Amino acid sequence: MSLRARAERERNCRRPFKPTPRLSSTGFAAQLLSGILDYKTILDTRSLPIDRVSHNRKGQPLCMEQYYRLFTSYRYPGIKRDDTVTKDMSELAESAHAIVVCNDQFYKLDLLREGRRLEGEEIYNQLRRITNDATTNREAAIRVGSLTALPRPRWAQVREHMASDPVNKKSLEAIESSMFLLCLDTSPVPVIESVDETDEAAMLAADNDAEEDILCAYHRDDKLLAQQMLHGMGSKLNGANRWYDKTMQFIISRDGNCGLNYEHSVAEGIAVIRLIEYILQYMDEVKRWRLIRHPSICELPKPQKLTWNADQTITEAITEALLEIDRIATNLDMHVLRFRKFGREFPKTVNMSPDSFIQLALQLTHFKLHGYLVATYESASTRRFRLGRVDNIRASSIPALKWCRAMTADREQYSTDDCIRLLRAAMDWQTEVMLETILGHGVDNHLLGLREIALQLGRPKPKIFEDPTYAKSNWFRLGTSQVPTTMDTFMCYGAVVPDGYGAAYNPHANYIVTVVTCWKDDKETSAEKFSALLEASLLEMHDLVTSNPDLARQKSPEPTQWTIPEELAVNKDYNPPNITH
Numbered sequence: 001m002s003l004r005a006r007a008e009r010e011r012n013c014r015r016p017f018k019p020t021p022r023l024s025s026t027g028f029a030a031q032l033l034s035g036i037l038d039y040k041t042i043l044d045t046r047s048l049p050i051d052r053v054s055h056n057r058k059g060q061p062l063c064m065e066q067y068y069r070l071f072t073s074y075r076y077p078g079i080k081r082d083d084t085v086t087k088d089m090s091e092l093a094e095s096a097h098a099i100v101v102c103n104d105q106f107y108k109l110d111l112l113r114e115g116r117r118l119e120g121e122e123i124y125n126q127l128r129r130i131t132n133d134a135t136t137n138r139e140a141a142i143r144v145g146s147l148t149a150l151p152r153p154r155w156a157q158v159r160e161h162m163a164s165d166p167v168n169k170k171s172l173e174a175i176e177s178s179m180f181l182l183c184l185d186t187s188p189v190p191v192i193e194s195v196d197e198t199d200e201a202a203m204l205a206a207d208n209d210a211e212e213d214i215l216c217a218y219h220r221d222d223k224l225l226a227q228q229m230l231h232g233m234g235s236k237l238n239g240a241n242r243w244y245d246k247t248m249q250f251i252i253s254r255d256g257n258c259g260l261n262y263e264h265s266v267a268e269g270i271a272v273i274r275l276i277e278y279i280l281q282y283m284d285e286v287k288r289w290r291l292i293r294h295p296s297i298c299e300l301p302k303p304q305k306l307t308w309n310a311d312q313t314i315t316e317a318i319t320e321a322l323l324e325i326d327r328i329a330t331n332l333d334m335h336v337l338r339f340r341k342f343g344r345e346f347p348k349t350v351n352m353s354p355d356s357f358i359q360l361a362l363q364l365t366h367f368k369l370h371g372y373l374v375a376t377y378e379s380a381s382t383r384r385f386r387l388g389r390v391d392n393i394r395a396s397s398i399p400a401l402k403w404c405r406a407m408t409a410d411r412e413q414y415s416t417d418d419c420i421r422l423l424r425a426a427m428d429w430q431t432e433v434m435l436e437t438i439l440g441h442g443v444d445n446h447l448l449g450l451r452e453i454a455l456q457l458g459r460p461k462p463k464i465f466e467d468p469t470y471a472k473s474n475w476f477r478l479g480t481s482q483v484p485t486t487m488d489t490f491m492c493y494g495a496v497v498p499d500g501y502g503a504a505y506n507p508h509a510n511y512i513v514t515v516v517t518c519w520k521d522d523k524e525t526s527a528e529k530f531s532a533l534l535e536a537s538l539l540e541m542h543d544l545v546t547s548n549p550d551l552a553r554q555k556s557p558e559p560t561q562w563t564i565p566e567e568l569a570v571n572k573d574y575n576p577p578n579i580t581h
Helices: 025-044 065-069 120-136 144-149 152-163 166-176 193-197 200-204 208-213 222-231 269-285 312-331 354-370 398-407 416-441 444-456 468-473 527-547 549-553
Strands: 012-014 073-076 083-086 097-102 105-110 181-185 248-253 258-262 332-339 376-381 390-393 478-482 490-492 501-507 512-519
Touching: 025 120, 025 181, 025 248, 025 269, 065 269, 097 120, 097 166, 105 120, 105 166, 120 181, 144 152, 144 312, 152 166, 152 312, 222 248, 222 258, 222 312, 222 332, 222 490, 258 269, 312 332, 332 490, 332 527, 354 376, 354 398, 354 416, 354 478, 354 501, 354 527, 376 416, 390 416, 390 444, 398 416, 416 527, 416 549, 490 501, 490 512, 501 527, 512 527, 527 549
Parallel strands: 097 181, 181 248, 376 478, 478 501
Antiparallel strands: 012 258, 012 490, 073 083, 097 105, 248 258, 332 512, 376 390, 501 512
């Protein structure tokens, strides 16, 4: 929370849907909101099935608190550090609203009425009211959403100034107390603009072949789809149609691109993915809705449009923020690699961890491109512990370096079998480090805790944290994360350092999707080159292990040098302390 970078760089997940004459983007949005309300019912009763470990102490329960923070949290900007405030779920049980953003204008949409949730038809008609008003008044929009893309100290100052005005304060409170944002985006490609003005019932009777004439999200490549989710594709399009401090922003474009942008401080990707997959399954089950004008539309009050008083200070800050959005959008280099030769099942055939296999492919790729390994961050879930989030699996190791050198050397120096043995040694190291980290024996969180305790107690910072080696070890030029899903979705985020890469990968059974990012300001990095070499590395590793699969299956005789004593690794009598908050 002390990082002063912009919230706009955070993760997002996207999934395109194919718009058809059966359902407009507004109708799709109504279904999506109904699915969210259905999920909210489960959260209200805290009846989500508990996640359990599928391997390594199979059946062990995992902490579920992240799931219950998705709709109750908000990140407030601060001069020195941000604060995240999380409300109790009971506060949403009887009163809940969403903020709908359309053409850079904000609307408060109440989702409950007289103790019941709105029906899909009611939501649809309320959204129609919003889109009609936003279209009529788009030229008068005050683009306050862009302010959340400012550097955090600057945004904290501007927000404090805004809140001094009663009108602005009321609007800010409406956004900050909302469950989530629904961003109805302008399409960056041509669409049939009349589609939302057509009665849904009439559309149902349309010729099925007509859907082929609609230019939709599937005609855009993955890169453009992801860019829209991450930064709105600049100030000229949807860069200000956001509020980056809110945890969940569901984004629907008129051309059918849909996904979300989420603020990462309150939850990991797994909680978001589970929510998305629940909603998409719900929507698939109700896809034959006939959305028509509901009789209660006259009884429902119009959604409240949020108003703003923008003085010179705010106006100048908006101009500054719009320039910042364009700078980030222009600077971000991104490539989406869909690797189709094999997926997560192949490494299992030679007794290798799919995650470790991909991690070593990333190490080999960086070595090929730059000639050395770097500090690498791979998030490792610590949800086996109460309130656990993640620790860091450090994939750059001595065994990995030896293997990378062998793979890039002449075969006269290292035979194919030599490379397999070195790969196996690196693989075993990586797999054991991964296991020990998820079991709570990682080093990063431990050191971070010691540093923060010293700061809180007002003691001098321990010397280890002043050492340049420590700083270098935490300059993660390769930031990676595995986010597996059952559907064809992926997540992405910007590189965490100016001269590094971000690599989010989703290993499916028979293919792997990886989103590589870096910053164009750094002339030594290239997302496209990294992706091309990653594909080559995966193919090279496939050919290597299939040349002698029996040898590849053999565990390395080399010690990993990361072995936790058995009495610490497996202590069945240990009872964790009861932590209260």
